[in-house]
Amino acid sequence: MAPLIALSGITRWFPLGDGEVTVLKDVTLDIAAGEFVSIVGSSGSGKSTLMNILGCLDGPSAGSYRFDGVEVGGLGIEELATLRREHFGFIFQRYHLMGELSAIDNVAVPAIYAGTSAALREERAVDLLVRLGLGDRLYNRPSQLSGGQQQRVSVARALINGGEVILADEPTGALDSKSGEELLDLLSELHQAGHTVIIVTHDPAVARRAERTIEIRDGEVVRDTRIATASARPGRLASPLPKAGFGASLARLGNAFSIALRSMLAHRMRSFLTMLGIVIGIASVVMVVALGQGGQEQVLSQISALGTNTITVLPGSGFGDRSAGSIRTLTEGDARALAAEPFADSVTPTVNSSGTVLFGNKSASAQVTGVGLNYFQVNGRTIDKGQGFQTDDIDSRAQVAVIDPNAEAELFEAGETALGQVIIVGAVPLRVIGVAAKSTGFGPGGQSLNIWVPYTTAMTRMTGQSALSGITVRVADSADVDTAATQIEAIMLLRHGTKDFFVFNANSIRNAITATTMTLTLLVSAIAVISLVVGGIGVMNIMLVSVTERTREIGVRMAVGARRSDVLTQFLIEAVLVCLVGGAMGVMLALGLGAVVSAFGFQVSYSLASILVALFASSVIGVGFGFFPARRAAGLRPVDALARE
Numbered sequence: 150m151a152p153l154i155a156l157s158g159i160t161r162w163f164p165l166g167d168g169e170v171t172v173l174k175d176v177t178l179d180i181a182a183g184e185f186v187s188i189v190g191s192s193g194s195g196k197s198t199l200m201n202i203l204g205c206l207d208g209p210s211a212g213s214y215r216f217d218g219v220e221v222g223g224l225g226i227e228e229l230a231t232l233r234r235e236h237f238g239f240i241f242q243r244y245h246l247m248g249e250l251s252a253i254d255n256v257a258v259p260a261i262y263a264g265t266s267a268a269l270r271e272e273r274a275v276d277l278l279v280r281l282g283l284g285d286r287l288y289n290r291p292s293q294l295s296g297g298q299q300q301r302v303s304v305a306r307a308l309i310n311g312g313e314v315i316l317a318d319e320p321t322g323a324l325d326s327k328s329g330e331e332l333l334d335l336l337s338e339l340h341q342a343g344h345t346v347i348i349v350t351h352d353p354a355v356a357r358r359a360e361r362t363i364e365i366r367d368g369e370v371v372r373d374t375r376i377a378t379a380s381a382r383p384g385r386l387a388s389p390l391p392k393a394g395f396g397a398s399l400a401r402l403g404n405a406f407s408i409a410l411r412s413m414l415a416h417r418m419r420s421f422l423t424m425l426g427i428v429i430g431i432a433s434v435v436m437v438v439a440l441g442q443g444g445q446e447q448v449l450s451q452i453s454a455l456g457t458n459t460i461t462v463l464p465g466s467g468f469g470d471r472s473a474g475s476i477r478t479l480t481e482g483d484a485r486a487l488a489a490e491p492f493a494d495s496v497t498p499t500v501n502s503s504g505t506v507l508f509g510n511k512s513a514s515a516q517v518t519g520v521g522l523n524y525f526q527v528n529g530r531t532i533d534k535g536q537g538f539q540t541d542d543i544d545s546r547a548q549v550a551v552i553d554p555n556a557e558a559e560l561f562e563a564g565e566t567a568l569g570q571v572i573i574v575g576a577v578p579l580r581v582i583g584v585a586a587k588s589t590g591f592g593p594g595g596q597s598l599n600i601w602v603p604y605t606t607a608m609t610r611m612t613g614q615s616a617l618s619g620i621t622v623r624v625a626d627s628a629d630v631d632t633a634a635t636q637i638e639a640i641m642l643l644r645h646g647t648k649d650f651f652v653f654n655a656n657s658i659r660n661a662i663t664a665t666t667m668t669l670t671l672l673v674s675a676i677a678v679i680s681l682v683v684g685g686i687g688v689m690n691i692m693l694v695s696v697t698e699r700t701r702e703i704g705v706r707m708a709v710g711a712r713r714s715d716v717l718t719q720f721l722i723e724a725v726l727v728c729l730v731g732g733a734m735g736v737m738l739a740l741g742l743g744a745v746v747s748a749f750g751f752q753v754s755y756s757l758a759s760i761l762v763a764l765f766a767s768s769v770i771g772v773g774f775g776f777f778p779a780r781r782a783a784g785l786r787p788v789d790a791l792a793r794e
Contacts, residue, residue, distance in 0.1 A: 151218060152179035153314070153345060154203065159212035161198055161368075172198045173209070174368040180347065182313075185340040187348045187359035195368040197318060200349045204237050204316045205229045206708055207788040227712055233787075234263050234710025238307025242319040244299040245705040245791075246291040246306075249411040252278055253287050256305040259709040261404045263310050270309065277305035281335070297328030304335060306709065314345045321355055333358050401715055402722075409723035412695070413730075423691040424731030426683050427770065431735025431763045434678065436742055438759040441667070443752035458494075458624040459527060460634050461653045462487075462641060464616075468653075477616035478649050484521070484620045486644060487637060492628035497521035497528075500607040501618040506600060507573040508560040515556060515598040517574055519607025525551075525585065527623040535568045535583035538603055546605045550579035553599040554587050574600060577610050630656050678766075685728075685774035692724050692778035703782050704790025717783035724775020725768055732767030736760055 161173040172195045180186055190196040201207035202214060205221060214221040216232065224232065238259075246255045253274045260270035278287055281301045291299055300320065307315055317336065321329035337358060340346045348359060356362050357376075364372040413420040462483070464476035481498060488496035500519030505512055525537055532551065542549055550572065552560075557567045567581045579602060608614055624633045634654045641650055696703070703716055743753040 153182040153217055154180040155213075155215040156202075157213040157215075159199075159202060159209045159214060161195075161202065161207070162210050172368050173202075176212070176365075176368075176370055178363060178370060178373065180345065182345055183340075183343055184361055185337070185346045185359045186361045186363060187350055187356040188363045188365060189350055189353070189356045190365040191351060194365045196349050196351075196365045199365065200316055200318055200347065201788045203314075203347060204239060204708070205233050206791065207786070227714075230262075230707065230710055230712045233708060234259060234310060236311075236313045238310070238312030238315045239708050240300070240303050240307050240315065240317040240320045241705075241791075242322040244291070244296075244303045244323070245701065245708075246299055246302055247702060247705070248291055249408075249415055251288045251290055252283060252294070252302050252305075255291070255302055256309055258404075258706065259306060260309045261401055262706075262710040262712065262715060264401075265310075273309055274305065277308055278302070281305055295328070296324050297331060300324060300328070300332055301335070304332070304339075308339075310710070312339075312344055314347065315339055317346070317348045319350055320348065321350070321352070329355075402718065405715065405719040405722050406726075408719055409726050412699075412723060413726065419691060420727060423688055423727050424734065426685070426687045427728050427731030427767055428735040428738060430678065430683070431732045431767055432738040432742065434763050434766075435736055435739035435755070435759055439739065439743055439753045439755045440746070440751065442756055443754035458626070458630050458656070460622045460624060460630065460637055462620040462622070462637065462650055463653060464619075464650055466648070467651045476649050477614065478645055479617040479620060480615075481617065483641065483644060484617065486640060487620060487622050490636065490640070492624055492633040492636060494623045494625040495523035495526045496620065496622050497524040498604050498617045499524070499619045499621060500604045500612060500614070502607060502612050504575040504611075506556070506560065506598070508570065511560050513556070513559045513598055515574070515600050517600050517602065517607065517611065519604035519611070520601050521604055523623075524601065524621075527621050531586045532583045533586040535581070537583055538601075543603045543605055546609050547603060548577060548579050548606060548610065549582045549602065550574070551583040551585055551601045552581055553585045556598040556600055557584050559598055572600075574602075575611060577606075630654060682770075685770040688724055688727055688771065689774040689778060691727075692720060692775055693781070695723070696720065696778050696782040699782075700785065700790050703785055704787050704792075707785070707787035707790060713783040716785075717779045720779035720782050721772060721775050724779065725771035728767040728771030728775075729764065732764045735767075736763065 156179070157177050159173055159176040160171065162169045162171040176199065188196045188199060198207065202209055205216075208214075208222065216236070221229070221232070247258070250258070253271060256274040256277060257270045260273065265273075275287060278284065278301075281304060283298060283301055283305075286294060286298060289298075291302070294302065300323075315336070320332055320336070324332060333355065336346050336348065340360075346359075348355065350356055359376070361375045362372070363370060364374075462479065464479055465472060479498075484496055484498040487493055498519075498521045502517040502519070504515065504517050506515045506517075520538070522538055522540060522543055525532065533554075535551075537551060538549070541547070552567060552572075560572065561567050561570070567584055570581050571578050572581060573579075579600070585599075585601075602611070604617070622633070622637060624630050631654065634652050638652045641652075642648060706716060740755070743755065747753050
């Protein structure tokens, strides 16, 4: 009958400085199924290295290792993980249980990687723990168990997937004499039940419990003593568990998520500090976009109140033209010509002036504007009290005025009516016939004191000028504003014969403000993104530290059958989870800051798209900056990971 394990010429060396050191030298031996073998030797003899090779935690530098007729040297990384998962069970000297998991969860870990359903693996874990005398310790964590109890949990873990071959490395080394004897009795029971048991020990008393002893000295087998002949035994204490099929991948994913969550909760302060960069970055991005969009909406709403479909004709070549004040070519005829065009909804001439206004013993500086019949319609304003100007007021150069709420509050006492009162502007008495509704705070009449009079009154009784300061056209809703602006320019050029004017399209304010706020938002957002990058680097650094701290845990998981993809997924999920939680906290912080900012009068407008993009960005950062630490963890060899302190 072919041996279960066949080693031929196994040699293992390690680099040491410029040379190398040979730990195993041409080891050749066979181990049959069902044997109870002890491998003995002093420290440094190579016995632990031999066990690592037997358990596929390490590979030989030379020679052949065949397990159940399969050449192990020809297997890939994933195939070796499968071999460990389905055929080997490890019992370590230091137990290597995971502190965050209960006894049941520790035992069930190999079954998760084997793809066993949750119900079945929990049932098997409970059954094994009960049979090993831990029925009252199922939900205890390792810190709540004695050394002997922890070692029994590790035995149950070795058996969960069947444990065809039990590999025990100095299993009694960390136990008192009583617990050690109990464990050896348990290993004997496993042997009697049909499991192949291989113990590495330096204790002759432990070695005598086996039916075969292999002694190693300086890397060579110097003695192979068989006390009894292995006999075939029916079955094993634990048989292989059936796979869960499609649910296996979901089970491993859920397990990885659970481990990541436990790790975060176990190191709350470290997790919070890791998230802090992400929190600040996400909050900055969301808040900047909200403020930018809110400010833009506020300004645009004010412009809309004025009417973005207004076009103003002004003297000069443009804003800032110093010679504009001396150009006196805009006339009432120009206003009438534009009013006759089909694109014009309404037109008003304007004459700008300023002066001191008096009422009783009160005086104030005010902006005085001569306007046409349709001024308030053109500029999107309404009369709150009294009435606006009538045709007769324009034609007769009437000494009447409409004031704004600012002027009303400045000149008149609270509760005192302004209508019918006579105010003095310059040297001209004017009777107040109306009070305009409150302005939006933008455009004509924003925050200053404003008084409007018929433009004919302003020209003849106040300024003495014959030319207009400007002409404003409100474009009909059915007409295109840009086309109307082009037509107005053509009409004025035809009437004047020269370009002594310029056309200002109010819609350009909207476009300019939109472009400017968008540029500023992008600029500040780009600065805020730096916080995200810094946060991502922080995530990567902490994850690298986490990999270092949990190297032995990684080794244990690989020893019990975890694939590299399982380890990679676990650490990636942890990085993404940190970033997602940090992203969610950042969004909540931004919402809270928005409430505070709004209380100070700033308009904040949150964009669902920006919030979703921010959360997506945090996920990308988790994947991007978490991949390198996760890949580093997954790239560790089991034997190297287990050897780390």
